[in-house]
Amino acid sequence: MSGGIGSRFWPASTAERPKQFLDLLGTGKSLLQMTVDRFRNIVPLSNIIVVTNVLYRDLVLEQVPDLDPSQILCEPSRRNTAPCIAYAVAHIQGRVFHQVMGRPMAEGEQVDWTDPKLNVSIIVAPSDHLILQPERFERVINEGLAFVSNHDAMLTIGVPPTRPETNYGYIQMKPSEDKIKPVKTFTEKPNLELANVFVQSGEFVWNSGMFMWSLNTIKRELEQHLPDMMTKFALGLAQMATPKEEEFIQEIFPTCPNISIDYGVMEKAKDVYVVLADFDWSDLGTWGAVYDASAKDEEGNVALAGEVTFSDSTGNIVCLPEGYTALVRGLNHYIVAQADHTLMICPRREENDIEKVKASVKSKNRI
Amino acid sequence: MSGGIGSRFWPASTAERPKQFLDLLGTGKSLLQMTVDRFRNIVPLSNIIVVTNVLYRDLVLEQVPDLDPSQILCEPSRRNTAPCIAYAVAHIQGRVFHQVMGRPMAEGEQVDWTDPKLNVSIIVAPSDHLILQPERFERVINEGLAFVSNHDAMLTIGVPPTRPETNYGYIQMKPSEDKIKPVKTFTEKPNLELANVFVQSGEFVWNSGMFMWSLNTIKRELEQHLPDMMTKFALGLAQMATPKEEEFIQEIFPTCPNISIDYGVMEKAKDVYVVLADFDWSDLGTWGAVYDASAKDEEGNVALAGEVTFSDSTGNIVCLPEGYTALVRGLNHYIVAQADHTLMICPRREENDIEKVKASVKSKNRI
Numbered sequence: 152m153s154g155g156i157g158s159r160f161w162p163a164s165t166a167e168r169p170k171q172f173l174d175l176l177g178t179g180k181s182l183l184q185m186t187v188d189r190f191r192n193i194v195p196l197s198n199i200i201v202v203t204n205v206l207y208r209d210l211v212l213e214q215v216p217d218l219d220p221s222q223i224l225c226e227p228s229r230r231n232t233a234p235c236i237a238y239a240v241a242h243i244q245g246r247v248f249h250q251v252m253g254r255p256m257a258e259g260e261q262v263d264w265t266d267p268k269l270n271v272s273i274i275v276a277p278s279d280h281l282i283l284q285p286e287r288f289e290r291v292i293n294e295g296l297a298f299v300s301n302h303d304a305m306l307t308i309g310v311p312p313t314r315p316e317t318n319y320g321y322i323q324m325k326p327s328e329d330k331i332k333p334v335k336t337f338t339e340k341p342n343l344e345l346a347n348v349f350v351q352s353g354e355f356v357w358n359s360g361m362f363m364w365s366l367n368t369i370k371r372e373l374e375q376h377l378p379d380m381m382t383k384f385a386l387g388l389a390q391m392a393t394p395k396e397e398e399f400i401q402e403i404f405p406t407c408p409n410i411s412i413d414y415g416v417m418e419k420a421k422d423v424y425v426v427l428a429d430f431d432w433s434d435l436g437t438w439g440a441v442y443d444a445s446a447k448d449e450e451g452n453v454a455l456a457g458e459v460t461f462s463d464s465t466g467n468i469v470c471l472p473e474g475y476t477a478l479v480r481g482l483n484h485y486i487v488a489q490a491d492h493t494l495m496i497c498p499r500r501e502e503n504d505i506e507k508v509k510a511s512v513k514s515k516n517r518i
Numbered sequence: 519m520s521g522g523i524g525s526r527f528w529p530a531s532t533a534e535r536p537k538q539f540l541d542l543l544g545t546g547k548s549l550l551q552m553t554v555d556r557f558r559n560i561v562p563l564s565n566i567i568v569v570t571n572v573l574y575r576d577l578v579l580e581q582v583p584d585l586d587p588s589q590i591l592c593e594p595s596r597r598n599t600a601p602c603i604a605y606a607v608a609h610i611q612g613r614v615f616h617q618v619m620g621r622p623m624a625e626g627e628q629v630d631w632t633d634p635k636l637n638v639s640i641i642v643a644p645s646d647h648l649i650l651q652p653e654r655f656e657r658v659i660n661e662g663l664a665f666v667s668n669h670d671a672m673l674t675i676g677v678p679p680t681r682p683e684t685n686y687g688y689i690q691m692k693p694s695e696d697k698i699k700p701v702k703t704f705t706e707k708p709n710l711e712l713a714n715v716f717v718q719s720g721e722f723v724w725n726s727g728m729f730m731w732s733l734n735t736i737k738r739e740l741e742q743h744l745p746d747m748m749t750k751f752a753l754g755l756a757q758m759a760t761p762k763e764e765e766f767i768q769e770i771f772p773t774c775p776n777i778s779i780d781y782g783v784m785e786k787a788k789d790v791y792v793v794l795a796d797f798d799w800s801d802l803g804t805w806g807a808v809y810d811a812s813a814k815d816e817e818g819n820v821a822l823a824g825e826v827t828f829s830d831s832t833g834n835i836v837c838l839p840e841g842y843t844a845l846v847r848g849l850n851h852y853i854v855a856q857a858d859h860t861l862m863i864c865p866r867r868e869e870n871d872i873e874k875v876k877a878s879v880k881s882k883n884r885i
Contacts, residue, residue: 474859475860476861477863478860478872480862480872480875481864481868487861487863492841492842492843493842493843494861495844495847496846496854497845497846498847498848501830501847504829504847508829
């Protein structure tokens with residue numbers, strides 16, 4: 152999933168080049184490139200599908216040039232993760248049918264999707280998260296794939312919490328001796344008090360937003376919880392993975408509801424399981440999260456991009472356009488970010504206020 | 519005088535575009551343009567001569583397009599104010615001779631420079647200072663011109679001090695009832711203790727770096743105190759204000775000493791007078807001076823260039839490249855300056871440390 156706009160990383164992340172396409176950690180690779188690389192050892196590259204906004208088709212191809220253009224699914228409008236996943240599921244149906252049956256699906260053809268030959272396993276992953284220890288990641292994914300290929304159930308990856316983070320969703324597990332545990336509840340971002348209770352209880356893990364399931368399971372669950380949307384996708388199944396797919400998607404996608412897979416499906420479904428991550432993970436959802444994840448100098452400063460000289464300064468994170476340099480003197484615990492001729496300077500602890508300030512600027516200019 | 523490089527305004531002022539060519543106060547005019555404008559009411563434009571480095575010839579013509587190229591004298595190398603003034607004096611000799619005598623000076627011609635017809639008055643002024651109240655400036659200049667056309671003496675403009683500034687030179691006056699007073703001593707930048715004594719004594723004024731004198735006076739004083747340099751200029755007098763001037767200057771200018779007019783002439787000369795300025799003046803020699811001189815918002819912030827939104831911020835000065843925007847949040851009493859892909863962030867009170875930090879960066883990179 153690579154269609155988001157990452158507005159919280161303004162001005163570094165913009166609608167023209169959202170977060171997943173940025174080298175946010177200064178590794179020389181964008182988050183999307185690192186995500187694709189993580190999966191190269193797990194599945195053949197030809198089985199990786201990037202769902203993005205039509206605006207970013209060329210950016211995806213530029214950053215991952217060994218993808219075939221047919222592996223990039225383009226959303227014609229911004230929705231949320233449920234329509235994104237429904238589109239990918241429909242595309243996979245069309246492609247798997249053709250590959251397994253040796254012919255494209257006929258218009259209106261009735262297909263038995265419970266046929267084990269057609270029932271492939273699917274991994275869903277955001278393209279803009281940080282995952283350290285790729286070997287552990289690989290092992291968790293392979294355990295999960297083994298599970299979903301033997302169980303008609305949905306599986307999430309849960310990350311044992313290390314702090315009462317209020318920016319994450321939480322998953323409560325049912326008691327179980329198994330490594331992969333049944334899910335009791337999903338909770339959206341809690342307040343700090345609740346987050347503390349969650350972490351101390353030991354029953355909760357962070358919702359990583361990564362899922363595994365078989366084609367048949369997710370298709371059935373989507374049909375059960377979002378039937379109107381799935382009826383639309385069903386009408387175009389014969390167009391999926393053919394040259395007609397794009398035209399069909401342009402027609403129906405904008406009519407899909409703006410709803411997340413968590414809210415639209417996971418929270419309502421039975422038979423949801425969680426596999427615990429033993430790798431370090433961050434959704435890199437804030438400058439603070441990027442700061443935490445980045446290599447720091449002796450004074451705790453992070454220079455994400457650009458050549459930055461820090462003098463008498465501690466705890467800053469600086470992100471400049473390529474080729475820019477900076478001299479930062481006597482500054483402590485700030486975010487300094489620049490892109491597209493826009494500079495932002497803000498204390499790290501006030502990052503959440505930036506959206507409000509931006510909104511007030513916009514409304515002022517409107518007067 | 520428009521040849522300096524203003525290194526203290528890094529990164530806004532660079533060798534490519536020094537301070538005098540910048541719209542440092544956000545008025546839409548560069549300091550050079552404002553300086554030329556101040557003199558338009560005092561002398562005909564054709565009598566304004568801009569001495570600059572050869573690098574900036576086109577920049578001067580671009581900013582003051584109604585100057586004739588012959589009014590721009592180009593220094594082939596960086597020296598200080600004494601060679602700059604000596605060059606201008608030689609040029610004026612050549613030009614005045616031609617205009618008064620109706621023919622160019624002959625090679626080796628002996629000229630009686632005490633001839634009143636040749637003895638024009640000269641005003642010397644830096645091009646990168648701020649002067650408020652142009653009408654008062656005009657009156658002071660006219661008083662000074664009247665004085666030097668009747669006295670064979672050098673005249674400086676002194677600014678009554680408003681604070682014990684340690685970045686300025688001071689002029690001590692002899693007691694006098696006259697409006698234009700004899701000078702007792704020149705003192706370079708004093709320490710704070712001495713500056714306090716100077717200001718409290720009432721005998722001292724700031725040295726503005728602006729001078730008035732007649733051609734014959736400054737020629738004689740330069741010859742007396744810097745005889746080697748003046749011997750060189752004398753050899754090319756017949757080339758001055760002719761197409762051969764530039765070639766001659768390219769040959770001798772680099773051999774001139776790197777010395778200021780204050781140190782090389784004024785401090786050693788007798789018969790130096792000072793006329794008191796009743797206009798507000800700043801040499802804009804520091805970001806602090808520019809901050810003091812600039813219009814501020816209600817929270818005391820200055821946005822010199824670029825569109826800056828301040829939020830929960832006070833006492834900052836921000837200077838961005840044209841077309842740039844910034845959101846500055848939770849920042850107090852800083853300089854934020856950017857140019858040529860280089861950003862500088864520094865507390866206003868630590869401006870003087872920037873040069874040291876820059877030097878240490880350079881020496882680090884050399885290793």
